[in-house]
Amino acid sequence: MPKYSIQVNGNIERVEVDEDTPLLWVLRDELGLTGSKYGCGGGFCRACTVHVDGDARFSCRLRVSEVGDREVTTIEGLSGEPGRLLKEAWIAEDVPQCGYCQPGQVMRAAALLARKDAPGDEEIEAWMSTNLCRCGTYERIRRAIRRAAATSRRSDA
Ligand code: FES
Ligand code: FES
Secondary structure, three states, X not given: OOEEEEEEOOEEEEEEOOOOOEHHHHHHHHOOOOOOOOOOOOOOOOOOEEEEOOEEEEHHHOEHHHHOOOEEEOHHHOOHHHHHXXXXXXXXXXXXXXXXXXXXXXXXXXXXXXXXXXXXXXXXXXXXXXXXXXXXXXXXXXXXXXXXXXXXXXXXX
C-alpha cells in the first residue's frame, strides 16, 4: 500500500493506506481523531467537516492522495480565534442536542468567522445551510455564531 505524509493539527502524520481512502477514515481509523463524524459518506450532511488550508471541506469525499502538503485541521486541533470564541459561545447557548453533527458545525462556523468577523444573519444562514442537524439545533447554532462574532468585535474595539 502507498505511504502518505499529511499535516494534521500541526503534526506530520505518516500513514499507509490505499490511495482512495477518504481523509475521514485516515483521521478516525489511522490517527484516532474521532471528532470528525461519518454521516452519509456522500457529501450531503457535512458531519465530517474539517479545514484544509483553512477552507471547510467534507473529509468523507477527499481522498488521502489528494491532500498533499496542505494543512488539515480537525475539531481536536481547532485553536486560537475564532475557535475559542465559538466553543465558548456553543457552551453559552447550550447548542448541542445529541451532539453528532456539532464538530462539523463548529468547523464550518470557524471557517466563516476566519473570513469575516461580522457576518450578517442571512450570511450565517446561507453559509451554515450546508451542514445538517437531525436534532434541529439550527437556531441555537446561529445564535452561537452571532455571540462569538459579537464577542470578537468587542475584544477588537
Ligand atoms: S459524512 Fe461527509 S458529508 Fe456526510
Ligand atoms: S445535535 Fe443531533 S444531529 Fe445535530
